Amino acid sequence: xxxxxxxxxxxxxxxxxxxxxxAGEVSLEEAEELREEGKEILEELEETLDVGDGEIIEQ
Amino acid sequence: xxxxDVKTDAVAELDSDDVVTVATLNEEIGDVIEDRPELDHEYxxxxxxxxxxxxxxxxxxxxxxxxxxxxxxxxxxRQQLHANPDEEMHVAxxxxxxxxxxxxxxxxxxxxxxxxxxxxxxxxxxxNKEKLAADGLLAEERKQSLPELPASVGLVTSADSxxxxxxxxxxxxxxxxxxxxxxxxxVQGPDALQELMSGVASFDEDATVDVIVVTRGGGADKTLxxxxxxxxxxxxxxxxxxxxxxIGHEDDQTLADEVADYRxxxxxxxxxxxxxxxxxxxxxSQLEGRLDTAYQSAVDTKLTASKTALDNAYExxxxxxxxxxxxxxxHAADRHLEAEIFELRNQLDTAYQTLEQEKEHEEELEETVEEVRDEAMTEAEAKVARQQRRYKIAIAVLVLVVxxxxxxxxx
Numbered sequence: 001x002x003x004x005x006x007x008x009x010x011x012x013x014x015x016x017x018x019x020x021x022x023a024g025e026v027s028l029e030e031a032e033e034l035r036e037e038g039k040e041i042l043e044e045l046e047e048t049l050d051v052g053d054g055e056i057i058e059q
Numbered sequence: 060x061x062x063x064d065v066k067t068d069a070v071a072e073l074d075s076d077d078v079v080t081v082a083t084l085n086e087e088i089g090d091v092i093e094d095r096p097e098l099d100h101e102y103x104x105x106x107x108x109x110x111x112x113x114x115x116x117x118x119x120x121x122x123x124x125x126x127x128x129x130x131x132x133x134x135x136x137r138q139q140l141h142a143n144p145d146e147e148m149h150v151a152x153x154x155x156x157x158x159x160x161x162x163x164x165x166x167x168x169x170x171x172x173x174x175x176x177x178x179x180x181x182x183x184x185x186x187n188k189e190k191l192a193a194d195g196l197l198a199e200e201r202k203q204s205l206p207e208l209p210a211s212v213g214l215v216t217s218a219d220s221x222x223x224x225x226x227x228x229x230x231x232x233x234x235x236x237x238x239x240x241x242x243x244x245x246v247q248g249p250d251a252l253q254e255l256m257s258g259v260a261s262f263d264e265d266a267t268v269d270v271i272v273v274t275r276g277g278g279a280d281k282t283l284x285x286x287x288x289x290x291x292x293x294x295x296x297x298x299x300x301x302x303x304x305x306i307g308h309e310d311d312q313t314l315a316d317e318v319a320d321y322r323x324x325x326x327x328x329x330x331x332x333x334x335x336x337x338x339x340x341x342x343x344s345q346l347e348g349r350l351d352t353a354y355q356s357a358v359d360t361k362l363t364a365s366k367t368a369l370d371n372a373y374e375x376x377x378x379x380x381x382x383x384x385x386x387x388x389x390h391a392a393d394r395h396l397e398a399e400i401f402e403l404r405n406q407l408d409t410a411y412q413t414l415e416q417e418k419e420h421e422e423e424l425e426e427t428v429e430e431v432r433d434e435a436m437t438e439a440e441a442k443v444a445r446q447q448r449r450y451k452i453a454i455a456v457l458v459l460v461v462x463x464x465x466x467x468x469x470x
Contacts, residue, residue, distance in 0.1 A: 011342070018353045024356065035350060038354075
C-alpha cells in the first residue's frame with residue numbers, strides 16, 4: 001500500500017484483514033501482524049483524508 | 060423622472076409636481092395597453108418555453124429569437140384548447156393581452172393554442188445533440204469516474220452569483236479541507252461561451268485540479284441555451300480531467316450535462332463531486348473498531364483453543380493416572396479380600412477340625428463315663444451283695460447267739 005493506492009483498495013484490504021481475523025484460522029503471530037498492517041493502512045488513510053486546507057482561490 | 064445630474068446619498072426633496080407612485084404608473088400603463096385596438100391580434104406565433112403548471116393553470120413563455128412574452132391558460136380553458144402546449148412546440152396562441160398591474164408585466168390570457176410543429180430551437184437542439192452523438196461524445200463508456208477524493212476542485216461559474224456561493228458551500232459542507240479554485244465566467248450573454256470554454260480548458264491544463272465543475276443557477280430556458288452549444292460541449296467532453304456539470308433547476312437538462320462525466324442537479328448539489336468527510340471519518344473509526352474486535356476475537360479464539368487443548372491434555376493425564384490408581388486399588392482390594400477369605404477359610408477349617416476333635420473327645424468321654432458307670436454299678440452291686448451276705452451272716456450269728464442265749468436261759 002502506497003500513498004497513491006486508492007482509498008477503496010485500502011478499505012478493501014482492511015476488510016480482508018478483518019475477515020481473516022474473524023475466520024479465526026490464524027496463529028497469534030499472524031493475527032498480530034495482520035493487526036499491525038491494518039493499523040498502518042488506517043493511519044495512511046487518515047493522512048490521505050487531510051487533502052488540503054479548504055482554500056478558496058480566485059483565478 | 061428624476062434628474063440624475065448630481066449624485067448624492069443624502070435624502071433630498073423633489074423639485075417637481077409630476078411625481079407618481081409605481082402603482083399609479085402601472086395603472087396608467089394598463090389603461091394604455093388595454094384600450095389600444097392595434098394590440099388586439101388574432102394569433103401570436105412563437106415557441107413554447109419554460110412550460111409549467113401552477114394552481115391548475117398553465118404558464119409558458121412564447122419566445123421567438125430574443126423576444127418573449129408570458130402566456131397563461133386558466134384551468135377552466137384547458138379542455139377547449141386545440142393543442143396542449145408543450146416544450147419544444149411551435150405554436151400560435153389566441154387570447155387577450157392583459158397587463159398585470161401589481162408587477163407591471165404583460166401576459167396573454169390564452170383562449171386557444173394551435174400546434175404549428177416543432178419549435179425552431181428544438182430543431183437546433185436536436186441537431187446539436189445529433190452532432191455530439193455522431194462524434195460519440197454522449198456515449199456512456201466515454202465517461203470517466205470522478206476521483207474518489209479530489210484534493211482540489213476547479214469551479215467554473217459566475218463569480219458574483221448565488222450559484223458560486225451555493226456550490227462552494229455545498230463542497231465545503233461535505234469536505235471542508237478540499238481546495239476550490241474558481242474561474243469567473245459569464246454564464247449568459249455574448250462573452251459567456253468563450254469564458255466558459257476557457258475556464259474549463261485552463262483547469263484541464265492545471266495538474267493540481269482533480270475535477271472540473273461547471274455550474275449556474277436556474278433561469279429562463281433561453282438563458283440556459285448556451286449550455287447546449289456544441290463548442291462548449293466538445294471542450295467539456297474532451298478534457299482529461301473528469302468533469303461535472305449542474306445547470307439550472309432539477310428539471311433543466313442541457314447537452315453540457317450529457318457530455319459531462321457526471322451530472323448534478325443544481326449548484327447546491329455540487330457537493331456530490333466530493334465524498335462526505337464525516338462519512339469517511341466514521342468509516343475509518345468503524346474499521347478501526349472492527350479491526351480491534353476481530354483481532355481480539357482471533358486472539359481469544361486461539362487462546363480458548365490452547366486452553367481447551369491444555370485442559371484436555373491435563374484431564375487426559377489425570378484421568379489416565381486415576382485409572383491406573385483405580386486399577387491398582389481394585390487389584391489390591393481383590394488380593395486383600397482373597398487373603399482374608401483364605402484366612403477365614405483356614406480358620407473355619409481349623410475350627411471345624413477342632414470341633415470334630417472335641418466331638419470325638421466328648422464321645423470318648425461319654426464312652427468312658429458309660430464304662431465307669433457300668434463298672435461302678437457292677438462294683439456297687441457286688442458291694443451290696445457282699446454287704447447282704449455279711450448281713451445274712453451277722454443275722455445268722457445273731458440268731459445263733461439268741462438261740463444260744465435262749466437255750467442258756469432256758470436251761
